[in-house]
Amino acid sequence: xxxxxxxxxxxxxxxxxxxxxxxxxxxxxxxxxxxxxxxxxxxxxxxxxxxxxxxxxxxxxxxxxxxxxxxxxxxxxxxxxxxxxxxxxxxxxxxxxxxxxxxxxxxxxxxxxxxxxxxxxxxxxxxxxxxxxxxxxxxxxxxxxxxxxxxxxxxxxxxxxxxxxxxxxxxxxxxxxxxxxxxxxxxxxxxxxxxxxxxxxxxxxxxxxxxxxxxxxxxxxxxxxxxxxxxxxxxxxxxxxxxxxxxxxxxxxxxxxxxxxxxxxxxxxxxxxxxxxxxxxxxxxxxxxxxxxxxxxxxxxxxxxxxxxxxxxxxxxxxxxxxxxxxxxxxxxxxxxxxxxxxxxxxxx
Amino acid sequence: xxxxxxxxxxxxxxxxxxxxxxxxxxxxxxxxxxxxxxxxxxxxxxxxxxxxxxxxxxxxxxxxxxxxxxxxxxxxxxxxxxxxxxxxxxxxxxxxxxxxxxxxxxxxxxxxxxxxxxxxxxxxxxxxxxxxxxxxxxxxxxxxxxxxxxxxxxxxxxxxxxxxxxxxxxxxxxxxxxxxxxxxxxxxxxxxxxxxxxxxxxxxxxxxxxxxxxxxxxxxxxxxxxxxxxxxxxxxxxxxx
Numbered sequence: 001x002x003x004x005x006x007x008x009x010x011x012x013x014x015x016x017x018x019x020x021x022x023x024x025x026x027x028x029x030x031x032x033x034x035x036x037x038x039x040x041x042x043x044x045x046x047x048x049x050x051x052x053x054x055x056x057x058x059x060x061x062x063x064x065x066x067x068x069x070x071x072x073x074x075x076x077x078x079x080x081x082x083x084x085x086x087x088x089x090x091x092x093x094x095x096x097x098x099x100x101x102x103x104x105x106x107x108x109x110x111x112x113x114x115x116x117x118x119x120x121x122x123x124x125x126x127x128x129x130x131x132x133x134x135x136x137x138x139x140x141x142x143x144x145x146x147x148x149x150x151x152x153x154x155x156x157x158x159x160x161x162x163x164x165x166x167x168x169x170x171x172x173x174x175x176x177x178x179x180x181x182x183x184x185x186x187x188x189x190x191x192x193x194x195x196x197x198x199x200x201x202x203x204x205x206x207x208x209x210x211x212x213x214x215x216x217x218x219x220x221x222x223x224x225x226x227x228x229x230x231x232x233x234x235x236x237x238x239x240x241x242x243x244x245x246x247x248x249x250x251x252x253x254x255x256x257x258x259x260x261x262x263x264x265x266x267x268x269x270x271x272x273x274x275x276x277x278x279x280x281x282x283x284x285x286x287x288x289x290x291x292x293x294x295x296x297x298x299x300x301x302x303x304x305x306x307x308x309x310x311x312x313x314x315x316x317x318x319x320x321x322x323x324x325x326x327x328x329x330x331x332x333x334x335x336x337x338x339x340x341x342x343x344x345x346x347x348x349x
Numbered sequence: 350x351x352x353x354x355x356x357x358x359x360x361x362x363x364x365x366x367x368x369x370x371x372x373x374x375x376x377x378x379x380x381x382x383x384x385x386x387x388x389x390x391x392x393x394x395x396x397x398x399x400x401x402x403x404x405x406x407x408x409x410x411x412x413x414x415x416x417x418x419x420x421x422x423x424x425x426x427x428x429x430x431x432x433x434x435x436x437x438x439x440x441x442x443x444x445x446x447x448x449x450x451x452x453x454x455x456x457x458x459x460x461x462x463x464x465x466x467x468x469x470x471x472x473x474x475x476x477x478x479x480x481x482x483x484x485x486x487x488x489x490x491x492x493x494x495x496x497x498x499x500x501x502x503x504x505x506x507x508x509x510x511x512x513x514x515x516x517x518x519x520x521x522x523x524x525x526x527x528x529x530x531x532x533x534x535x536x537x538x539x540x541x542x543x544x545x546x547x548x549x550x551x552x553x554x555x556x557x558x559x560x561x562x563x564x565x566x567x568x569x570x571x572x573x574x575x576x577x578x579x580x581x582x583x584x585x586x587x588x589x590x
Contacts, residue, residue: 204460205460206454206458206460206463209447209450209451209454209460210451210454212440212443212447212451213440213443213451216440216441216442216443217438217439217440217441219402219422219438220434220438220439220440221423221440221451222421222422222423222426223400223402223422223423223426223431223432223434223500224423224426224431224451224452224455224499224500224502224503225423225426225427225431225452225455225503226423226451226455227423227424228423
């Protein structure tokens with residue numbers, strides 16, 4: 001009897017796990033396996049500097065995946081995702097610094113705040129038909145509002161910044177997210193893998209189909225009976241909650257928070273560059289885009305150091321030119337092009 | 350006998366233009382009802398009011414005994430009225446099958462079952478072979494049938510078709526006529542269609558409503574309508590000889 005109960009409890013999870021891979025081609029599974037295996041062994045192969053670079057790559061793969069839910073799936077352009085990063089970072093950091101609450105518990109407090117923030121922006125926009133670029137401006141306005149607000153909020157040290165106590169730890173403390181880069185690397189790798197799996201499950205489900213319908217043609221979606229308000233709200237809230245975990249990670253990895261930095265619009269732009277370069281609306285796009293962007297920046301650094309060219313701002317100019325070339329040459333993103341070249345399809349058939 | 354769909358003195362004004370002026374009519378369950386009239390007569394405006402895309406200024410719209418006037422489009426669809434658009438709007442970047450799955454998911458929660466249902470509908474509309482193609486790459490006749498397929502997938506009791514024959518060659522339009530007749534006779538689906546192709550109207554419709562400048566100028570059996578002097582005048586702009 002007990003065995004039967006536990007079997008029926010586990011059963012739906014097994015079915016979900018199986019369904020995640022049932023439609024995936026062999027090439028895709030092989031590709032995923034190679035990618036995951038190489039990412040798992042990387043800490044033994046590279047130095048701390050390169051590991052930190054990879055942490056940044058995976059961080060942007062994670063946030064890009066979360067942003068992609070809104071833009072790539074549901075077609076809603078957010079240019080203010082820094083607000084969810086900032087809220088997650090500040091809430092988890094304050095709870096840890098003042099009350100010693102572990103970040104994983106802190107994240108439980110972050111979830112409703114991020115969801116409510118997303119719901120507020122979504123409600124204002126979707127209820128009052130603020131769409132397209134005007135919606136994007138609304139998301140920027142909220143992020144700026146948060147930046148200025150936190151800049152004057154004495155409880156979190158306002159513009160002076162919030163610092164997490166840093167000490168030499170004898171061992172990695174996963175529960176309190178205190179430890180060396182290797183630990184942070186595995187945390188963000190797990191998060192990025194989790195975001196990938198969640199996005200794939202969402203895309204394959206009823207809600208994913210409805211999001212695509214809204215992205216493609218909102219009026220036609222409504223004519224097909226889809227309550228577009230409800231599903232757009234769901235997209236904003238899910239995207240907000242996932243993004244806010246990146247904030248928790250950010251706070252504990254960098255140990256310092258300044259409103260001017262964490263809520264800055266350039267942070268929101270960084271989040272969206274990966275999926276745009278990699279391929280909006282695809283699952284591998286945000287991951288590939290993060291690798292391309294950070295890889296490009298590191299290559300430029302190395303190249304300029306090698307030739308001894310250190311004119312201020314030159315790196316940014318070259319970086320911009322490279323991005324421009326990628327966007328012009330591959331307007332759908334790098335992944336759709338690469339997928340065709342290596343014969344991997346990401347369609348849902 | 351109660352009508353499935355009934356409109357009473359429905360009006361819509363766009364600034365100075367009275368697009369639909371006090372139009373009343375009733376469609377019985379199982380009917381194949383055509384709305385005809387010259388360009389700008391207000392046919393599509395009337396459709397948009399029934400489908401919830403625009404709100405009527407005056408009058409009442411009842412479906413299956415309940416008022417639906419002013420309900421949003423998605424709520425109207427969930428009540429059982431599906432529509433196609435005059436200028437086709439399939440979800441362009443998605444496959445033919447995914448377009449229809451989205452319609453089917455309205456009442457079927459499981460994606461696998463919705464795919465099975467979409468397959469059945471695509472077969473009945475001769476689109477099954479094309480199911481993996483991207484909708485934007487289809488020819489116009491195929492896109493028109495895809496719109497009908499997506500609408501059917503929402504399991505409507507009433508189907509509103511806005512000029513599904515327009516732009517089709519006679520053979521293609523005959524195929525559409527056969528499909529619609531089968532849906533109406535074999536599945537008992539009530540259909541209201543706006544149509545300019547009189548060949549199709551005469552072949553299909555059991556009842557015809559004629560609109561001109563927003564006013565219902567005639568209503569009745571198709572054979573009677575084509576001899577009606579007001580109708581002939583509105584189309585040809587002259588006194589009947």
